[in-house]
Amino acid sequence: MFLLIDKQRDTNFIYQQIYEGIKDNILNGKLKAHEKLPSKRALAEGLDVSINSVKIGYEQLLAEGYIYTQERKGYFVENITEFVQQDSGGTDKLPDDLREKPVNREGWLSLSHMASDISYFPFKEWLKCQEKAIYSYPRELSEMTYSQGPYEVRESICRMIAITRGVNCEPEQIVIGAGTQLLVGQLMECMNHNSVIALENPGYARFFELLKKMNFAVEPISLDDQGIKLTDIEAANANIVFVTPSHQFPTGKIMPISRRIELLNWAAKGDDRYIVEDDYDSEFKYETDNIPSLQSLDRNHRVIYMGTFSKTVLPGLRISYMVLPPELLRKYRQYYTNFIQYSNSLMLYTLHYFIESGNYAKHVKKMNHHYETRRKLLITELNKRFSHKIEVDAVPAGLHFLAHVHSEKSYQEIEERAVKEKLEIYSMKRFLLKDICTKEKGIKLVLGFANVKEDKVVEAVERLYRIFNS
Structure with missing residues (x-):
């Protein structure tokens, strides 16, 4: 039968070993279609296991269609369609370009427009x-x-x-x-x-x-x-x-x-x-x-x-x-x-x-206060640090605003420097459905303030300043 039972494993898994062993032998052709399997008692004695373990293993194989029964004759191997063999390039592993790499966000600060602050959520x-x-x-x-x-x-x-x-x-x-x-x-x-x-x-x-x-x-x-x-x-x-x-x-x-x-x-x-x-x-x-x-x-x-x-x-x-x-x-x-x-x-x-x-309305009212404070603080620090080199379109609404930074750097340079500074920012380039600002000087940023804590605003602005001036 080419079956090996490891009795050192938990006895609850013996039926699984029987099931997996017979299944593998069927799929790799060692057990042929319509070949008769040993009776439950004979297999139990041959493997020195309980009849109940064999019974459960056979029932699982029967349920999945690997074997069939004939009354008073016993269990037989089902005639199973063979797999079409395809060239997998020598490996069944997931290609490297499809693997997801863990993102380490330690030390990052975010001025993303997509984030919100859940620390105050009730x-x-x-x-x-x-x-x-x-x-x-x-x-x-x-x-x-x-x-x-x-x-x-x-x-x-x-x-x-x-x-x-x-x-x-x-x-x-x-x-x-x-x-x-x-x-x-x-x-x-x-x-x-x-x-x-x-x-x-x-x-x-x-x-x-x-x-x-x-x-x-x-x-x-x-x-x-x-x-x-x-x-x-x-x-x-x-x-x-x-x-x-x-x-x-x-x-x-x-x-x-x-x-x-x-x-x-x-x-x-x-x-x-x-x-x-x-x-x-x-x-x-x-x-x-x-x-x-x-x-x-x-x-x-x-x-x-x-x-x-x-x-x-x-x-x-x-x-x-x-x-x-x-x-x-x-x-x-x-x-x-x-x-x-x-x-x-x-x-x-x-x-x-x-x-x-009423909890929803209460929460929105509270967050309006927190976000307004954070918004004003961010705008103040931006104007203080960048001085005349920045223009903030401070529309008093939403969770982000537009800032125009006077700079000779390209959008690509800014994005690369942002990664080095561990600062999450998004430029206008991301939102252009059709390029309309190729002739404009400077960089337009969409700055969110929902997910940067008040005590981190100054540091976030300092990192942004270094992105443009280092």
């Missing part, structure tokens, strides 16, 4: 809401939730964005998803694939890549002081426009009411025209009250509102949502009749209680 209150969700929704947690997300959660989000962002909608119009990118992909599958998409340039490169891979015609549209240019949208014959009016990504511009109305009027002129409003960090506004959403001004159901909890709760939570106009909601439901909700149901119900308990 985890105790969150866990209380999670415990309440477990006890309140046992049946719902044991089933697949509705494709748009649980109604109770959508109801909480609906009330919240009506108060904080002025969004006009019903819970039925809300679709919850595991991230804004996923929702954009779902939305665009419902659209006419001959649509021309206009994106802000500079803008969100991930949307640009996603839409291009979906084979949409995508037109980067440049900005002026008020935001995306309407004349360029018209010239591109676009019928769907993606905008970030409350805090343009990445420049930080806030779209004034005149441009908002112009954009809404443009959308109202065609039945196939829509505006996708990405309200990614609008919860954070400093010095003045929040600016109402573009959707709140929409009288013709032309705006698709997108929101996320990545900035306000936890980035890894992956809960975003979109608000669809009635006609698009009808299309969405037809297209995604059998769709399964990707988001974690327990986390959704936890979020529901987190909002309803």
Whole structure:
């Protein structure tokens, strides 16, 4: 049988050794198709093991289709299709270019626009809401939730964005998803694939890549002081426009009411025209009250509102949502009749209680204070250290701002020096969908302040200064 049993191993594994030994002999051809195997008693005696160990090993082989039985005759080797032999290049190991190398972040400081500070997050209150969700929704947690997300959660989000962002909608119009990118992909599958998409340039490169891979015609549209240019949208014959009016990504511009109305009027002129409003960090506004959403001004159901909890709760939570106009909601439901909700149901119900308990609003208010303090400190230190060599576009909103550093160095030099200084920064180069600043002098940086502690701001600025001046 070519079977060797190692009795020094835990006896619980003897049946596994029998199973693995016979399986290997079948696969390598040492045991032929329809060859009779020893009886359980005979094999047990030959290996000096219990009949029960042989029985369990045989049953596993039988369950997986390696052997079969004939009544009163015993066990036989199944006729198994042979593997097609392929040249693996002499190795079955994962190629080196596909291996993931551990990233050592020790000693690094971050001025990333993507990060948020979770050190102030009320985890105790969150866990209380999670415990309440477990006890309140046992049946719902044991089933697949509705494709748009649980109604109770959508109801909480609906009330919240009506108060904080002025969004006009019903819970039925809300679709919850595991991230804004996923929702954009779902939305665009419902659209006419001959649509021309206009994106802000500079803008969100991930949307640009996603839409291009979906084979949409995508037109980067440049900005002026008020935001995306309407004349360029018209010239591109676009019928769907993606905008970030409350805090343009990445420049930080806030779209004034005149441009908002112009954009809404443009959308109202065609039945196939829509505006996708990405309200990614609008919860954070400093010095003045929040600016109402573009959707709140929409009288013709032309705006698709997108929101996320990545900035306000936890980035890894992956809960975003979109608000669809009635006609698009009808299309969405037809297209995604059998769709399964990707988001974690327990986390959704936890979020529901987190909002309803008032903890969410309390946390956002607290973080507004912390982020405003950190933002002012970073701007002060930048101006102090760089003096006349820097211009900060200090728009009092969001979790990042734009800084223009006067320098003769290239973007590539700056990126390489940043790695040496262990400072995470992102330049405007990352967000250009079409190169529009080749003739500009200096370097534009998108500086985030959410994940750098107050006592590390001076050190972060000093590292940034060395990047440009060493």
